[in-house]
Amino acid sequence: QDVPGGQEHFAQINAELAPRWPVIDKKIAAPPDAEQWNGVADKLPHLER
Numbered sequence: 001q002d003v004p005g006g007q008e009h010f011a012q013i014n015a016e017l018a019p020r021w022p023v024i025d026k027k028i029a030a031p032p033d034a035e036q037w038n039g040v041a042d043k044l045p046h047l048e049r
Helices: 008-017
Strands: none
Touching: none
């Protein structure tokens, strides 16, 4: 699998979380707090597992 350099850790996170999250198969409205997160750098520490 081709993963850009420095992004390898995301493959492990995806393997862990993908089975638990629903498949996104259609566009829906943005969450209520979307604007609050717009432009926030380094969101990974905020990921809830």
